[in-house]
Amino acid sequence: MSQIKVSGLDITKGTLNAINVTANAITPFGSLISGITVLISEIIQVYDAAQCNKRICNALLDRVQSAEFALNLLKRRKQENEANFRKEKYYHSFLKFELVLQQIKEFAKEVTQLQGFEKIFKANTVSKTFTQLTNDFDEVMKDLNFTMAISSDEQRKIDQESLKEDLDEMKEDILTTNLTQYFEQVSIMNKLILTKANDGTSIINKIQVRKIASNELKDPFPGRKEDLQGVTKKKIFKDYLDVACKPVTLPKEGSQDSPKILLQLAILEKLSNGPSILQFYGLSYIDNNNVMVSEWAEYGSLKEVYEKYDIMWCRKILLALDICRGIGFLQSAEIFHHNIRCENVMITQNLEPKLTNFQYAREITGETSQITNISTIVHWLAPEKMRDHGYTYKCELFSFGMLLWELCYEKIPYENLETKDIMDHVRKGKREKLLIGRGKQSEDKEIQKEFAGIINETWYDEPQMRISISALFLELSKLKAKYVKAGVKLHGKGDKESRRQAWKCFVANADLGNPIAKFWKGYYLSKGYVEDKNLEEAKKLFKEAADYGFAAAQFQYAVTLVDDQEKRMEFLKYLQLSADQGNTDAEYTLGRLYLTGSIVNVDRETGLNYLKLATLNDHKEARELLKNENIDI
Template sequence: MVDIKEATCLAGDVVGSFVPLIDVATTTIKKIIEICEAADYNQNICDVLTVRVKITGAALESLRRRKQKRKENDKVFHDAFHKFIYVLEEIKKFTTKISKIHGFKRYTTAISVKEKFIRLTDEYDKAMNDLHFTMAVANDEQRRIEKEALEEDIVEFEEYLKTMDKKVDNIDGKVDNILDGVQYIQNCINDKVVLHGAKKIDSIDLVSPPRPNPDDVRSGGSSNVVIRKIFKGQEVACKKISNTEEEMKSNPDVQKHLKILTILSDCNHILKFYGVSKIGIDSMMIFEWAGRGTLRELYEKKDINWHCKVRIALNICRGLVFLQQAEILHHDLKCENILMTHTLEPKIYKFDSARYDYGKTTSVGNKLDDTVRWLAPEKLSNANTRYTTQCEIFSFSMLLWELVFEKVPYKNMEKIEMIREHVIKGGREIIRFGKSTPEISKLQEGYRRIIYDSWKHNPHERLSFLKILDMLEELHSSISCMFDDDLPDLLPDKKLNLDGTKEDDLDDDLEIPDDVDPNISITLDEGVLAFRTGDHQKAWKCFEYHASNDNVTAKFWKGRYLWEGLHDDVKEREEGKALIKEAADRGNPDAQLRYAFILLKKLKQGDNQKIFMDYITKSAIEGENIAAQYHLGDIYYKGKCEIPENKSEGIKWLRKAALRNYSKAIKFLNELKIDIYGLENE
């Protein structure tokens, strides 16, 4: 496949000047389909757009094969093809945002998503008409289906936004930095930069508990042991690790793992990691102490009351939503990998199998082991299938089943291969409750619904994590109303017949134009490259051409050239300012930042100060422009531009830019001796 940046500059025979454009469009369509198929949220909208682009993809392949000449104006067709590619790029950006938490939460209202969708589909139909791809233009029936899909997702989208605001553990906004932090860490590893992955704890500060307990030394799995110590008045778990001190300093993977454990510790529902130390000759990782051991160990010793089960499930889900916002998948969810504090608070731990680069998660391997009991059918069918959020949701449903019935799934199936075949064929565990009060029965029914809707065979039919969170919140609220302050024993002795049974249920018409001027085929990327190398005349021709086809990015660049006089030394043309503002109002983050700085010279006139802050803030938040984030941090920290000084707000924005490797922000924070990750108080 021809690279997108090179495709449209190629020239060839009669068909050659259009084949690269077809390649660009085909590549973008494939990417849109890939994004939509992996969507965690707004799946109806994504499905509608997938249908649209798939129809066009078939039309493009037909166009490529037939290679027939056109009688129409070649340049008109060529221009139309560029506009079509612009629309595809906008669809790709839109689906990327609305399909994941970190993207859609940048929309402040659901109506803005609706307006964007309608505008994109209208522009798409216009592009199809201009190219005479009439079979790809929506008819009345398709429009009706699209409207229904949109309205259904919009209702849920509004709930998502409310959930994000009220129910998700956002750690005062710090979760927004986690994703940037993970990417920053990965870049450091790739560039072979030493991370100094974890805080070093002096072994003198690790003291023995004043009152010894029988479980002061626990097995940590494999040959590892976990020792209870006291660190700064807090109980901590010292876990022996096989890596030497030198390996921890030099091994990039170890550094990355330790650093990410550190930044994840901000979440109350993830086991807190303090740093590394030594006890004797042994290297140790220092975690918070979970007095009751794993959730599996707890339910094997005690029955867990329904009120407590729902609260445990709710808090685990909160932790998983936190991880999802950071685009981290745990890969090994089960009660054995949840630790419990003395106050019965669950802590997600054991991130050995977790993956931090979203979209690059791989299989758990072809070797079948006990993990099969919690794995999704799509992973069991093909171990090389990418592990997705939907796989994680399936595993969480099995964890919920395990928690409620207090036993590992498929306990009576001894052979792992039998479990695999059973699940692949659509079989699941039995959900059958024993006798209980009417109030508890109602609660059980709600819990049953969550499990059923989360372990569905089709991944896209499973509940989202935010929906599960909302349903668990509702169940937890109903329990609080049910018992008020008179709660029953949370951990009664082991005697309940939870399911009332020991049985298992195994049933369960296109043409290509002739000669086209190859000079027209210069891409926007090449235009930007020409700008950077100082070839302003070539860049100007590129931006002027693409701007005439209503490309927003090109309009920004044309406006910048006119405002700064880069091609003819005539500066500050009003036409340039108008083009930059138009691009800014249409969502281009570079244009938003540039327009803000145009207003900076006349900040005291009218409402220019407010408008200036509005545009630079939009660029920083919606467009995630790192230069805007840096300047916003500088403004707040130093109280510039007649904005009141707000050091904490300034540091927040400086960290955002630094975590995305913006050198000025990194230097700024280093000079202030402020930790990039916000861990200086640890």
């Protein structure tokens, strides 16, 4: 029986011919339409959660809702559209439609959550990406014969106005380097809290903290012992959100603690949707207690994590970067956290760090937080604060440097010293020891040296000499990029030890959601380079990276589906996506399939075009196949 070789896998031609793309054409559209419907719903959710650039997102949403209407019409008139369903070109247009919506979702998610100094690095690409996405969307709507709700010319005018207004706002934010909107909101809340309500109504109602009905919070099923973290209980909100319910004592109006607690609630309400901030949903009443309802952190605090696990050095880079992002966001909102340490960083199910505990937080113009027990924070406190000088962002940077030390060495700074001894030590210009050498791999030592340099930049006794938050963010970003690239470089060496070190890098970064690292982790599992082969786990990782748009992962995921007759349409989908992004293996494979009529109908012209593309990118097998066809390029 003749066979076709697909990047090292032999595929029986008889098996490949088992399904014809044009037969029973309506069936494969079912899963596609379902997937697109979910994507549309997710885009709407992104819009609802938008923090900025909402006009840009709204212009995209106009298109998405037009698509939703057209899709519903298509489903109702399935039989009338059967002719289109039987066209292979129509199917490919649907695949492109799904891809464009996925790209719109990712773009909207990113552009609506840009904060502070991150806008500096993103503003220049927003316009270009927005224009490309709208062009792609309009083109595929036309290919599918979907009708837009308003004319293209009118929509283009709306697009340009929306884009200009949001970009103008981004430029203003870049110039002022702060989020004036957030500052004004929190400032108003602070003044409201400190002013007695004239109409006698509750001040808590005045600050408009969301009230969540107790029947909206359900117990998880089945329950686990991990669903209780101290006094904090896990509940399910809106039937799908894992939330934490922590008892809180709401003060009586006029009490001494009232302004402090209400200010904390106001800050949580206005800032918790920011990057790397634990999301606050509102207040509720369950089990005879008032509770604060916030995002559930599966692994508890970062302190609890390092006490239970030895955190890999490459993972520490990403944790540090995300925490820095959260602190940068607070600075752009002109808020002092006032208590930065690992115990006040929660770790979610996805291993994302989130800043929490705003007990001492205040706006920069607010009154200094009164800390009754300094021994709880002195390990992270800046020397100028120990000298009773004012509290500034430079104090926050010093504390972040102490947090980085704590994360690196996985213990509390100065843990064996008394409060007075710590203060004397720090005020004399002395700091914790930065020891290099803890770790098994040479790369670990390199990361330690990088961390030591960054920490030292935050530890200067003179506040003005300390690194800025934006420069610190850039340093950590470079360290992240360097280490992920180091894993790929180690893989390229090919020897057993290098691959073992590369594997550690890929695992750590994949666990933190890096799509490139997910691909490489899956690739190692598929080959059994370091650990035993695990094709199912590799397939799962390839799929996750593929859906992020990574071409190599799209091809590898397609390869995992090649023997699954029920998923031939999915095989073609991801192979096509990969080839369209220029993956030479995918171009070669797709070209050969079209040339031989395996899975798809014979289309010699299309097949030869894909083979030519692969050959132009130095794919040897594609070149040989073209030679057999008497084509020399």
